[in-house]
Amino acid sequence: MSLSGRLDLEARPILGASLTTLALVGLVALGSRGGRWLDPALLGYLVAALFACFGVAYRYWAWIERPATRMYFGHTIRTLRSKKVLAALPRMGLLALDQLFLQRFIGKRSLKRWGAHALIAWGCLLAFAVTFPLVFGWVRFTSAGLDASRYQAWFFGFPAGAFPLGSVAAFLTFHMLDWAALMVVAGCALAFVRRRQDEGDSATQRFDLDLAPLLLLIAVSVTGLLLTVSISFMQGRNYGTLAFLHELTVILLLLSLPFGKLFHIVQRPAQLGVSLYKAEGEAEGRVACRSCDEPFIRANQLRDLKALYATLDLGAAIHGHGVHHLDLCPRCKRRLLAKAQWQRMGGAFDPFADLPEWAEPIDDPQSLRS
Amino acid sequence: MAPEAYGLFPESAPSAADPHMPLTNFDEWGFFIDPNRCIGCRSCVAACAECGTHKGRPMIHLDDMDRLYSPQTAPTVCMHCEDPICAQVCPADAIKRSEDGVVHSSQKPRCIGCQNCELSCPFGVPIVFSGLEQMLKCDLCYDRTSEGLKPMCATVCPSQALLYAPKAEISRMRSAQPVREFLVGGLSVKTKNALMVPDPEAPLFLDAALLIEGDF
Numbered sequence: 001m002s003l004s005g006r007l008d009l010e011a012r013p014i015l016g017a018s019l020t021t022l023a024l025v026g027l028v029a030l031g032s033r034g035g036r037w038l039d040p041a042l043l044g045y046l047v048a049a050l051f052a053c054f055g056v057a058y059r060y061w062a063w064i065e066r067p068a069t070r071m072y073f074g075h076t077i078r079t080l081r082s083k084k085v086l087a088a089l090p091r092m093g094l095l096a097l098d099q100l101f102l103q104r105f106i107g108k109r110s111l112k113r114w115g116a117h118a119l120i121a122w123g124c125l126l127a128f129a130v131t132f133p134l135v136f137g138w139v140r141f142t143s144a145g146l147d148a149s150r151y152q153a154w155f156f157g158f159p160a161g162a163f164p165l166g167s168v169a170a171f172l173t174f175h176m177l178d179w180a181a182l183m184v185v186a187g188c189a190l191a192f193v194r195r196r197q198d199e200g201d202s203a204t205q206r207f208d209l210d211l212a213p214l215l216l217l218i219a220v221s222v223t224g225l226l227l228t229v230s231i232s233f234m235q236g237r238n239y240g241t242l243a244f245l246h247e248l249t250v251i252l253l254l255l256s257l258p259f260g261k262l263f264h265i266v267q268r269p270a271q272l273g274v275s276l277y278k279a280e281g282e283a284e285g286r287v288a289c290r291s292c293d294e295p296f297i298r299a300n301q302l303r304d305l306k307a308l309y310a311t312l313d314l315g316a317a318i319h320g321h322g323v324h325h326l327d328l329c330p331r332c333k334r335r336l337l338a339k340a341q342w343q344r345m346g347g348a349f350d351p352f353a354d355l356p357e358w359a360e361p362i363d364d365p366q367s368l369r370s
Numbered sequence: 371m372a373p374e375a376y377g378l379f380p381e382s383a384p385s386a387a388d389p390h391m392p393l394t395n396f397d398e399w400g401f402f403i404d405p406n407r408c409i410g411c412r413s414c415v416a417a418c419a420e421c422g423t424h425k426g427r428p429m430i431h432l433d434d435m436d437r438l439y440s441p442q443t444a445p446t447v448c449m450h451c452e453d454p455i456c457a458q459v460c461p462a463d464a465i466k467r468s469e470d471g472v473v474h475s476s477q478k479p480r481c482i483g484c485q486n487c488e489l490s491c492p493f494g495v496p497i498v499f500s501g502l503e504q505m506l507k508c509d510l511c512y513d514r515t516s517e518g519l520k521p522m523c524a525t526v527c528p529s530q531a532l533l534y535a536p537k538a539e540i541s542r543m544r545s546a547q548p549v550r551e552f553l554v555g556g557l558s559v560k561t562k563n564a565l566m567v568p569d570p571e572a573p574l575f576l577d578a579a580l581l582i583e584g585d586f
């Protein structure tokens with residue numbers, strides 16, 4: 001058996017992941033000017049990042065291969081390749097601001113959850129925005145010419161501003177990862193407190209899926225902060241050990257990206273495509289339930305779900321009179337269950353029947369009329 | 371007090387936390403639904419909203435069958451399918467069934483609120499809250515049942531239309547017996563929760579003709 005067979009890998013996701021990783025390698029070569037500006041101290045991170053890229057891309061490609069996911073992904077791609085793209089892009093931009101950046105929908109779930117998530121998400125994104133360009137050699141800092149008191153920033157080999165050493169800008173820039181780490185630690189602490197207080201989450205959470213990523217993020221952040229502590233307050237004591245520990249935790253985090261909870265970072269933008277799909281369906285109109293005649297399902301979704309049912313071997317869900325189960329609204333499906341039970345009960349305790357006309361009123365001796 | 375004094379389930383050991391409440395477990399206890407017994411008191415709806423996994427939002431459905439002609443109501447909770455259609459049609463792979471057979475609400479980080487599950491469930495159970503971009507559903511009060519307590523709705527149902535009881539006891543308790551297989555058109559759906567019918571050998575046939583041609 002081939003290696004991919006033994007590992008239960010599929011061909012198309014492997015191809016997609018390989019191409020994505022190759023593209024990243026190409027960008028690293030381009031941005032670091034042929035590898036000249038790669039930092040040797042960060043090579044371990046670079047290898048782990050490339051592995052993570054392959055893993056995340058493989059899972060992403062495998063995910064969009066699922067029939068249900070393809071239904072939406074295909075629609076988004078078709079929209080972006082049609083004339084509708086002019087209307088779709090501004091809408092997607094606004095949705096991205098609301099759902100990906102501000103994450104207001106999480107605030108509606110719970111304010112505490114939003115606070116924890118915002119700190120973790122923005123902390124992580126800030127850290128990624130600093131770390132990856134440094135690791136890939138896209139960003140570097142040198143002295144500005146012969147002036148040792150000024151720093152020159154470079155991006156993709158092009159000069160991107162200079163600032164004096166010891167300035168506020170330098171302090172903020174060089175401690176960017178510290179700010180990110182503080183945000184992540186605060187967010188994770190809040191998340192732990194919230195999870196402990198929340199009866200529902202306490203019952204349904206799993207260590208590997210829900211708690212391990214938080215612990216890993218704290219480990220990465222704390223070891224990173226300790227590097228600053230070592231330099232600033234301990235004359236660099238134990239810096240080598242701490243740097244090794246930090247690298248170890250970061251590599252573990254990067255390698256866990258495709259498998260764990262953090263994969264939702266690349267999944268979540270699918271929400272934008274779904275919003276477009278819904279808007280298009282609303283414009284097309286809603287189809288009425290075949291039982292109660294109330295409009296309930298968007299026409300495009302009814303069409304696509306019926307096709308999806310056929311793909312998933314659920315095509316047999318067709319009732320008499322050619323009524324598909326999807327043609328019934330959720331309320332009628334519930335009523336159908338009760339109705340089927342009632343029929344099976346043979347009318348015993350028939351709650352639906354009218355009183356027969358021949359039924360005599362029962363005499364009540366206590367009644368004033370008798 | 372002797373264990374026999376605890377009523378219907380003499381062999382159930384009383385809980386250490388509450389001596390009046392017998393401990394339950396997923397393997398030996400089952401959820402039995404009998405819409406015919408429903409008296410429409412809405413206790414289950416109020417109790418369901420207390421569940422920790424969907425705080426403040428009742429996930430039980432209490433539907434009027436046909437208000438013009440009958441006061442009959444029918445409660446619907448998740449039947450917890452063995453191969454849930456809601457999970458099969460989920461584009462985000464967000465709906466999971468735990469090893470004990472409970473199908474959970476969509477995972478919060480993944481759910482993108484597309485409503486495929488809401489529209490595909492054979493029993494019309496999930497609810498997608500568009501503002502939250504999340505599907506919530508009955509999860510058999512996992513915060514309670516996983517700790518040996520009864521689900522909220524079954525705890526308060528006065529007519530035992532919703533009953534959480536030892537599976538071994540149900541044949542003694544009711545003349546109707548549990549059925550866990552349903553035919554949705556020609557599609558077989560097997561579930562963890564049961565509906566009570568007089569002849570449980572045959573699956574319950576859900577045919578839309580019952581709704582469209584029949585009247586209540």
